[in-house]
Amino acid sequence: MSYFRVSTANSYDATITRISQRTSELTQLQEKLSAGKRVLRATDDPVAATLAERESNRLMRVEADQRSLQRSQAALEQAESTMGEAVDLMHRVKELVVQxxxxxxxxxxxxxxxxELRSLRDQLLSLANTQDTEGNALLGGLGVT
Structure with missing residues (x-):
């Protein structure tokens, strides 16, 4: 029967290697814990990283769409208000013509x-040339005289 001798140096090396691995694992776990994320690097979980990237891109598109919708809604509200003012002016024009x-x-x-009719005409032209918050013609009448 032969016995293998495990030298003390090999035993220490193996222990040091295991301690180093455990320290590395502990560091990674602490990073994940402090970041509050399961995946910090794509190499941690490539599938999850791909899904996270895809969802992040989708979220950015949704946020961009929301901003676009908010701008459109603001423009529509401004157009509605402007058209209401124009209708009121036209009612006054009708009254004056009848009078x-x-x-x-x-x-x-x-x-x-x-x-007064000339003044109302000028006001209507001003409304027709109203611009939205971005400087675009609200009613498509930019430059009407």
Missing amino acids: AGNTALSDGDRTSIAQ
Whole structure:
């Protein structure tokens, strides 16, 4: 029967190697624990890293879509408000046109109505040239005179 001698140096080397491995594992676990993430590097879990990257990209697209929707909603609200103002002005124009058809009005009254109609026209043109927050023509009437 032969016996193998394990030298003390080999035993120490093996122990040092195991301690080094355990220290490395402990360091990795502490990093994950402090970061609050299971996967810190793609090499930790390639499949999970790929899925995390895909979800991160999807989240960025969703956030971009949300910002776009918010801008669109703001533009629509501004357009609705502008159109409401235009409708109110047109109601006043209609009132003045009906009033101007009255044969009992003097020339001074008709001149006053004409001046107010010109003012209303200018206000309508201003509304038609309204821009949104990004400087784009809100109603497509940029430059209308």
